[in-house]
Amino acid sequence: MPHLALSWRRRLVLTAACALLACTHAQTHAQAQSGAWPAKPIKVVVNFPPGGAADQIARAVSQPLQESLKQPVVIENRAGANGNVGGESVARAPADGYTLLMSSGGMVSVNPHLYSRMSFDPAKDLVPVAAAARVLVFLVAKPSLPPTNVREFISYLKANPGKLSYGSPGNGSSPHLAGEMFKSQAGVFALHVPYRGAAPALQDLLAGQIDYAFDPGIGLQQVRAGKLRLLAVGSPHRSPQFPDVPTLDEAGLRGFDADTVFGFYAPAGTPPEVVAQLNTQINRALALPAVKERIAALGGEALPGSPADFQQRAAADSQRFGALIRERKIVAD
Numbered sequence: 001m002p003h004l005a006l007s008w009r010r011r012l013v014l015t016a017a018c019a020l021l022a023c024t025h026a027q028t029h030a031q032a033q034s035g036a037w038p039a040k041p042i043k044v045v046v047n048f049p050p051g052g053a054a055d056q057i058a059r060a061v062s063q064p065l066q067e068s069l070k071q072p073v074v075i076e077n078r079a080g081a082n083g084n085v086g087g088e089s090v091a092r093a094p095a096d097g098y099t100l101l102m103s104s105g106g107m108v109s110v111n112p113h114l115y116s117r118m119s120f121d122p123a124k125d126l127v128p129v130a131a132a133a134r135v136l137v138f139l140v141a142k143p144s145l146p147p148t149n150v151r152e153f154i155s156y157l158k159a160n161p162g163k164l165s166y167g168s169p170g171n172g173s174s175p176h177l178a179g180e181m182f183k184s185q186a187g188v189f190a191l192h193v194p195y196r197g198a199a200p201a202l203q204d205l206l207a208g209q210i211d212y213a214f215d216p217g218i219g220l221q222q223v224r225a226g227k228l229r230l231l232a233v234g235s236p237h238r239s240p241q242f243p244d245v246p247t248l249d250e251a252g253l254r255g256f257d258a259d260t261v262f263g264f265y266a267p268a269g270t271p272p273e274v275v276a277q278l279n280t281q282i283n284r285a286l287a288l289p290a291v292k293e294r295i296a297a298l299g300g301e302a303l304p305g306s307p308a309d310f311q312q313r314a315a316a317d318s319q320r321f322g323a324l325i326r327e328r329k330i331v332a333d
Contacts, residue, residue, distance in 0.1 A: 037097050037274050041072040044100045044264070047086025047107065049079045051199035052169065053216040053298055057132050057262050058102040060294040064285040079197060082170050082332060083107040084118060087265075091125035095269035097278065100129065105261045106174050109318035113325045114172040114332040124268060128310040129275055130282040131263040135300035137178045137234040139248065140219055141212040142205060143226070150232040150251045153212075157188035164211040165191040167201035171332055175201075177321055178214035178234050178258035180328045185253040216260065217298030234258040239299055261303060261317070263310050279307055 044062060048054045058075055066073040078086035087107045093099035108122040139150065145164075147153035157164060168176035171194050179192060193210050195201040202219045204210050206227055213219075214234055220241070222228045233239050233247045236257050248256040264282060266275060283304040285291055292302050324330075 037271075037277070038069050038071045040098060041074055042066075042069065042098050042100065043074050043076055044102050045086045045090050046075060046077045046102045047079060047083040048077070048104075048169065049197035049199060050077050051218065052197050053133075053135050053218060053260075053300070054102050054104055054262055056218070056298060057135075057295060057300075060291050061132060061282060061285045064288055064291060065281055068281045068284060082111055082114065082172050084111060084115070084120075087111075087122060087126065088120045090265065091120040091122070091267055093267050095267040095271075097266065097270050097274035099267065100278070101126065101265040102132070102262065103265060104135075104174055105263065105314050105317055106172065106177075106321075108265075109314045110172055110174070110177065110321050110325070111332075113318070113322040114330065122265075126265040127268050127270060127275060128307045128314070129264040129266050130279045130307065131261050131303045131305050131310040131313065132282065132286060133262050133295045133298070133300045134303045135216050135260050135262060135295075135298055136239055137175055137214040137216055137258045137260065138220065138223070138230055138239070138299060139182070139212065139232040139234060140205070140215045140223060140228045140230055142208055142210075143229045144208065145211060145229070147231070148229070150246065150248065153231050154186045154188060154251075157186070157190060161189045162191060165193050167193045167195055167204055167210040167213045169198040169201060169216075170194045170196060172325070172330060173198075174258065174260040175214040175216055177324060177330075180330060181256065181258055181324055182214070182234070182248065182253070184324070184328060185248075185256060214258065217300055220297070220299050241296065241299060257320075261310070261313050263303075275307060 044058050046055045046058045062073040062075060078089055083103050090099055090101035147156045166179050198216055198218055201213055205213050219228055223230045230245055232251055233245055235247055238247055286302040286304045295302050
């Protein structure tokens with residue numbers, strides 16, 4: 001009898017353990033089904049090298065984002081092909097909300113006009129999550145050049161056709177398009193030198209290897225230090241940081257607008273509720289004074305809004321820059 005009682009108790013314990021295991025499994029499954037996101041670290045792929053505007057904006061947003069989501073946010077730089085390398089890696093990633101892309105809008109609105117073939121379709125394989133910042137471009141030149149203002153600079157270029165060079169983060173990048181827009185509207189010619197990112201172009205400008213550039217804000221510290229000369233702003237409005245510096249529109253290049261919108265994307269098919277939560281948390285991060293200050297240091301402004309707002313801006317930029325690319329016969333590397 002004692003043996004039978006012990007066996008019964010063992011069966012009872014085993015049955016209770018199985019029931020507890022089944023309950024735990026059911027609860028875990030229910031959490032997964034109900035969208036218990038995020039449950040692990042989130043990776044943000046930046047499709048340009050470290051030090052550029054996309055990289056700096058991603059890092060500014062990542063700290064408050066990981067605090068609000070209570071998960072690590074890891075930045076990974078994957079540069080190449082004007083943003084296509086990093087863009088494709090995210091487009092091919094699982095659509096679970098754990099892999100995001102930080103990019104300039106050019107990958108969506110410009111690259112399809114530049115490349116006859118792309119290994120992915122940004123408009124179909126990625127979904128907009130949240131715009132992060134509008135970044136102005138600044139016409140900066142090495143101080144050794146004679147011109148001290150934009151009108152003198154245009155006259156100097158006309159008097160020296162083909163003798164000056166300007167750098168950009170690469171063919172088809174927003175600063176390159178700004179440079180082509182400038183040449184078209186000003187009626188000047190200069191040699192374009194493409195780099196693998198804005199930071200390398202800035203380094204060569206500071207070293208005097210090139211003469212000028214349309215800088216996406218990363219060179220403003222060098223402007224303040226007197227190492228670069230700021231001639232004009234390639235935006236419809238003056239920069240709050242440099243209220244005395246005219247826009248190119250004011251200098252006579254009517255309608256000149258080369259602003260760039262940077263933002264976050266996710267793989268197509270990412271659950272809408274995850275996209276909505278990311279949008280909310282990114283917008284909260286953009287409202288923080290510290291994040292606003294870091295973006296302002298690039299000469300830009302935080303740009304909170306909905307995914308639909310971001311998508312509409314990309315569509316408008318696609319029409320505007322597509323026309324310029326066709327006019328200037330710009331092609332990818």
